[in-house]
Amino acid sequence: MLIKLTGGIVYDPAQRLDGAIRDLFIQDGVIVQDPGADIRIDQVYDVTGKVVMAGAIDIHSHIAGGNVNTARVLLPEQHRNHMARRLNQPFSTAKWSTTDTGYRYARMGYTTVVEPAMLPVNALDVHLQMADIPILDTGALAILGNDDLLLRLMRDKASQAQINDYVGWTLHATRALGLKVINAGGANAFKSNVRQFDLDDIVPDYGVSSRQILQTLQRATYELGVPHPVHVHCNNLGVPGNVETVLATMEAAQGLPMHLAHVQFYAYGKEGTRGFSSAAAQLMEGLRRYPNISMDVGQVLFGQTVTISGDVIAQYSRHQDASPNKWVMWDAECEGSGGVVPYRYRETSFVNGLQWAIGLEMFLLAEDPGRVFFTTDHPNGAPFTCYPQLFRLLMDYEYRLACLDKLHPDVVAMTLLKDLKKEFSFYEIALMTRAAAAALLGLNDRGHLAPGAVAAIAVYTPNDDKEVMFDRAALVFKNGRLVVRDGDIVERLSGQSQTICPDFDSSIRRVVQQHFDRFYSLSLNNFRVSDVDFAKPDQQRFMIHACRH
Ligand SMILES: [Zn+2]
Numbered sequence: 001m002l003i004k005l006t007g008g009i010v011y012d013p014a015q016r017l018d019g020a021i022r023d024l025f026i027q028d029g030v031i032v033q034d035p036g037a038d039i040r041i042d043q044v045y046d047v048t049g050k051v052v053m054a055g056a057i058d059i060h061s062h063i064a065g066g067n068v069n070t071a072r073v074l075l076p077e078q079h080r081n082h083m084a085r086r087l088n089q090p091f092s093t094a095k096w097s098t099t100d101t102g103y104r105y106a107r108m109g110y111t112t113v114v115e116p117a118m119l120p121v122n123a124l125d126v127h128l129q130m131a132d133i134p135i136l137d138t139g140a141l142a143i144l145g146n147d148d149l150l151l152r153l154m155r156d157k158a159s160q161a162q163i164n165d166y167v168g169w170t171l172h173a174t175r176a177l178g179l180k181v182i183n184a185g186g187a188n189a190f191k192s193n194v195r196q197f198d199l200d201d202i203v204p205d206y207g208v209s210s211r212q213i214l215q216t217l218q219r220a221t222y223e224l225g226v227p228h229p230v231h232v233h234c235n236n237l238g239v240p241g242n243v244e245t246v247l248a249t250m251e252a253a254q255g256l257p258m259h260l261a262h263v264q265f266y267a268y269g270k271e272g273t274r275g276f277s278s279a280a281a282q283l284m285e286g287l288r289r290y291p292n293i294s295m296d297v298g299q300v301l302f303g304q305t306v307t308i309s310g311d312v313i314a315q316y317s318r319h320q321d322a323s324p325n326k327w328v329m330w331d332a333e334c335e336g337s338g339g340v341v342p343y344r345y346r347e348t349s350f351v352n353g354l355q356w357a358i359g360l361e362m363f364l365l366a367e368d369p370g371r372v373f374f375t376t377d378h379p380n381g382a383p384f385t386c387y388p389q390l391f392r393l394l395m396d397y398e399y400r401l402a403c404l405d406k407l408h409p410d411v412v413a414m415t416l417l418k419d420l421k422k423e424f425s426f427y428e429i430a431l432m433t434r435a436a437a438a439a440l441l442g443l444n445d446r447g448h449l450a451p452g453a454v455a456a457i458a459v460y461t462p463n464d465d466k467e468v469m470f471d472r473a474a475l476v477f478k479n480g481r482l483v484v485r486d487g488d489i490v491e492r493l494s495g496q497s498q499t500i501c502p503d504f505d506s507s508i509r510r511v512v513q514q515h516f517d518r519f520y521s522l523s524l525n526n527f528r529v530s531d532v533d534f535a536k537p538d539q540q541r542f543m544i545h546a547c548r549h
Pocket residue numbers: 060062116261262377380
């Protein structure tokens with residue numbers, strides 16, 4: 001089956017196409033060269049005058065796993081609300097089904113989404129939930145850094161090589177795409193009643209610092225050849241003055257690749273009468289100094305949401321702000337902890353208004369949009385369904401000012417936003433949400449429209465209101481099949497999970513086995529994720545991408 005998209009205005013940074021009129025050809029789910037005039041085309045879509053990009057990629061969105069399910073159970077009333085308004089308004093919280101997740105992402109032109117926080121002990125649950133999300137390809141980052149086995153190995157002065165093997169084993173057993181570290185050592189220290197944990201604080205009983213844990217795991221990720229750099233949730237999330245922490249973390253990376261997640265929550269100074277100010281400019285200056293660092297923003301947008309995180313220290317510290325007033329903190333086996341705290345961001349709140357402004361400042365101050373990624377840390381800053389609004393905020397200065405005017409007057413006085421007149425171009429949007437995102441994750445087969453790429457394509461009808469434009473794509477193709485037409489889902493395809501398989505010395509299995517037998521309620525055989533766990537044996541569930549060697 002040969003398909004042609006004719007006459008589209010193509011934005012494809014990987015091929016440096018900035019609004020070029022190009023035809024695209026699809027065969028067997030893959031983009032191919034122009035086959036020439038003699039070849040019969042089976043299907044033609046006239047997309048003249050429409051904007052054409054690769055399918056978008058979300059590098060950090062909590063769409064599956066224990067925290068997500070806990071949020072679903074915690075907030076049944078939000079679910080009822082949401083069901084009543086189904087597909088008419090952005091839904092408010094994490095209380096949505098896997099079907100909604102797939103459909104709502106797809107209709108915005110997204111075709112790949114990465115779940116950034118898979119606790120290894122929850123890996124099978126994460127993968128089963130992701131397998132139930134229609135249309136999207138997914139991937140998950142495995143969490144280490146608060147687990148008892150790693151900290152024991154470090155306390156016992158294990159070699160970096162042995163730790164690399166443990167990390168490699170974990171990535172393999174959990175079918176991960178990369179490694180996530182959340183407040184390294186902090187969740188473990190929390191169990192000893194530690195309520196504040198900085199980069200050079202020591203985990204009680206283990207005698208290792210947060211910095212040592214982070215650097216050890218960063219090196220392991222690098223030496224194993226994992227394409228995606230270690231994905232870091234820093235210490236001191238949400239604490240005024242924490243820009244110092246994130247700058248110290250950039251330095252601690254020692255020139256090796258590192259990705260810093262949802263940095264808006266770390267761009268906080270403590271100036272002003274309230275002791276809370278924007279440090280976005282200082283943070284972005286840091287990004288200029290460290291070319292080995294990439295980051296995603298974690299933009300805050302106003303409305304009801306629910307915060308979910310493995311950072312139990314941060315979650316516990318905000319539980320009194322829970323709205324509605326109920327919350328969950330949990331701990332799983334010997335691996336980590338977390339919390340679920342519902343929250344409403346209010347335009348009338350000084351702090352929330354400044355958070356909103358800080359995120360936008362970071363986007364607008366970024367010299368290279370290829371290193372600053374588009375996220376709301378769904379659902380922590382806002383549900384992903386608010387993305388069209390965020391596109392409009394980035395692309396429309398007047399709209400930004402109108403929104404700013406509605407905020408607390410002290411926010412207006414404390415932000416640079418009035419002076420930041422930049423408006424993102426389609427090319428920059430395509431870079432941030434397609435080309436650079438694919439490169440950051442090591443997914444070379446997507447994020448671009450060159451021959452050989454999977455045919456994941458989003459077609460939009462231009463509109464001065466960018467929120468309208470990006471809310472409902474005109475057409476979306478996934479693996480060469482039309483899945484969205486005029487914002488409606490027309491075929492429910494299944495996606496695949498994107499993984500990597502780094503080499504490691506398999507003798508580490510003995511160490512892990514002994515640890516499991518001694519401390520876990522779960523047996524090691526029930527822990528590993530394998531193909532037979534998935535219901536559709538005819539379809540390959542896991543797609544393996546190459547490591548860097
Ligand atoms: Zn997150």
